[in-house]
Amino acid sequence: SQKIEQNSEALNIQEGKTATLTCNYTNYSPAYLQWYRQDPGRGPVFLLLIRENEKEKRKERLKVTFDTTLKQSLFHITASQPADSATYLCALSRYNNNDMRFGAGTRLTVKP
Amino acid sequence: EADIYQTPRYLVIGTGKKITLECSQTMGHDKMYWYQQDPGMELHLIHYSYGVNSTEKGDLSSESTVSRIRTEHFPLTLESARPSHTSQYLCASAAPGGDYGYTFGSGTRLTVV
Numbered sequence: 001s002q003k004i005e006q007n008s009e010a011l012n013i014q015e016g017k018t019a020t021l022t023c024n025y026t027n028y029s030p031a032y033l034q035w036y037r038q039d040p041g042r043g044p045v046f047l048l049l050i051r052e053n054e055k056e057k058r059k060e061r062l063k064v065t066f067d068t069t070l071k072q073s074l075f076h077i078t079a080s081q082p083a084d085s086a087t088y089l090c091a092l093s094r095y096n097n098n099d100m101r102f103g104a105g106t107r108l109t110v111k112p
Numbered sequence: 113e114a115d116i117y118q119t120p121r122y123l124v125i126g127t128g129k130k131i132t133l134e135c136s137q138t139m140g141h142d143k144m145y146w147y148q149q150d151p152g153m154e155l156h157l158i159h160y161s162y163g164v165n166s167t168e169k170g171d172l173s174s175e176s177t178v179s180r181i182r183t184e185h186f187p188l189t190l191e192s193a194r195p196s197h198t199s200q201y202l203c204a205s206a207a208p209g210g211d212y213g214y215t216f217g218s219g220t221r222l223t224v225v
Contacts, residue, residue, distance in 0.1 A: 004154070034213055041221070043118075043202050044155075046213030089155075098143065098162070100214065101171075104154040 002028045004103040006090055012109045013080055021075040021106045023090030028101070030092035033066050033073050038087045038105065047088075048075075080110045115139050118203050118217035125193055125224055133188045133220045135203035143206040144186040145214065148172060148199050155202065161186055193224045 007022035031052050036044035050057045050066045057064050063076040077084050087107045093100040116137040125131055142163040147155040157170030161180040176190050190197055200221050204214040
């Protein structure tokens, strides 16, 4: 069965460092991989989308890589700030985007 | 600024009651979705719609039903609430095509006592 695993439930880092979150998947061939941010009690907020034929995408302090051979995506937040503290979700979908599947998320805490 | 609205934000209701969770979006999106999420767990798709008069069940078996009579409105109904329905319900919409992210509402936290 399809499985999406995010590296750990929680990640604690110091302000100013780079946070790296991992998303691994099995038994799935996604066309798109997305990352979302979710704050407690709120809905997820879309951050970045990367296509299967793209290796890397950047947006401000965010960088996503996508390796379809390893079936893995890495999500980096550079120069992290306490305001970056949240749960980050990885999501995969096929071309029609109607069957998007989410990982359980990694809770990031950035300490001042 | 939210373009997709869910009401109520919180609901505590007794077993056996009928409830409808509202979801409306102002973006003109054809695709809309309902997800269920328990604390610390992944989102599970329970219903989706490609457009007016189109509804499909998702992966997670659900006793809820949905309707899509207008593009902007996608309500979810539980005919007889049970404690096992206690969860957070999230509504989302997406633009046509596959390469757009979803826009989520703030969710409805349902507690059935």
